[in-house]
Ligand SMILES: NC(=O)C1=CN([C@@H]2O[C@H](COP(=O)(O)OP(=O)(O)OC[C@H]3O[C@@H](n4cnc5c(N)ncnc54)[C@H](O)[C@@H]3O)[C@@H](O)[C@H]2O)C=CC1
């Protein structure tokens with residue numbers, strides 16, 4: 488029976504096997520017994536400092552068993568002489584970890600699953616074991632090569648949840664073992680943006696995350712055989728381990744299911760916040776939603792009387808998405824290919840002069856225009872959520888604005904990440920706990 492060592496546990500080490508890894512360190516396998524259980528731990532052998540235990544996740548352990556022969560284990564035992572276990576968390580942060588990540592070497596080329604060296608967190612940094620990561624369209628956007636900030640090779644991913652593995656000097660708000668959601672939109676609580684109360688954008692680390700490095704030394708914490716791999720959005724969650732700035736992690740309720748709340752790292756808060764914080768939609772409003780991905784679905788049904796989903800003939804109508812959207816409260820569907828008039832005119836005609844609010848959740852500038860122009864004269868507000876490709880620009884007749892329509896945009900739904908992501912998790916947990924469990928009969 489094998490189990491992964493629980494952080495903080497000590498156990499008697501009864502076997503050690505080793506394998507030299509790509510750099511100076513030797514990664515060793517520690518087999519330890521505690522009561523009934525046999526634990527298998529990863530460890531780093533440092534010739535000067537001794538053996539320090541790190542915790543491997545089960546899926547990486549099993550292949551390890553295949554690599555370690557009995558003779559290797561004995562050799563390592565002789566070499567090490569004094570096998571011992573240690574509660575290594577206070578030491579862990581000095582060690583490199585070798586873990587599997589999906590590396591985007593080039594735009595539009597398949598991601599490559601690689602053994603990536605993940606450097607220890609420096610001051611103000613946190614190394615996180617990513618347990619669940621989702622895919623947001625923005626990952627695909629950068630991967631496509633259309634993002635002016637896109638750098639290769641990089642590790643994409645920014646919608647995830649995990650557990651803090653180690654922290655660098657001066658990190659006080661999280662500790663190893665804490666459950667966290669990495670936040671691509673940081674919140675330092677000190678910069679002029681954070682203090683303004685008018686925005687959720689934070690200025691502290693944006694200059695570094697935009698160029699794929701950490702702020703301390705303007706370098707990456709990821710490398711493959713010595714070649715640096717850029718960070719992405721300050722999160723890089725397509726990796727078993729990542730290093731983020733401490734201002735980019737939200738500590739959450741440890742009871743929350745990480746496989747679900749990882750979506751609170753981007754898409755869901757973006758849609759909810761676009762409605763609640765950016766547009767401030769009143770109940771009973773007419774709303775048009777362009778695009779029914781995670782973001783569009785999160786926009787839908789949030790206190791709106793009716794919602795309109797638009798899709799054009801470039802995209803086949805995905806009926807699964809329509810069915811899903813109905814569950815989220817969308818009541819009407821419009822397909823531009825069924826109409827000869829521009830979609831904005833169709834919507835204006837259908838809604839007695841236009842919708843109260845519209846949300847562009849695609850990233851297409853001509854649809855952004857349609858989304859503005861389908862709004863009601865005098866008060867209609869359109870929120871741009873979608874991210875458009877490099878070189879793309881929005882256009883409309885200024886008269887559209889002169890006559891009272893408002894064009895807005897939102898980043899992460901206007902939520903202040905470290906403060907409000909834990910609140911969203913709590914809200915979710917409250918709802919889950921209030922939902923009666925179905926009777927098994
Ligand atoms: N502003 C922000 O903070 C954030 C922005 N985004 C952006 O929001 C957009 C949506 O993201 P996701 O929901 O993850 O994307 P997604 O790919 O899951 O969904 C996009 C939806 O738009 C539909 N679509 C595409 N082209 C269309 C067209 N021409 N007409 C009608 N429908 C069309 C697709 O069928 C799909 O259902 C992306 O541009 C993404 O980069 C995402 C997260 C945060």
Ligand SMILES: N[C@@H](CCC(=O)N[C@@H](CSC=O)C(=O)NCC(=O)O)C(=O)O
Nearest residue numbers: 623625634635636672753874875898899
């Ligand atoms: N690098 C991109 C910018 C993309 C962008 O606008 N990102 C959004 C979040 S999208 C999440 O999935 C955002 O929050 N922007 C604010 C920011 O500071 O980046 C480009 O240049 O197009």
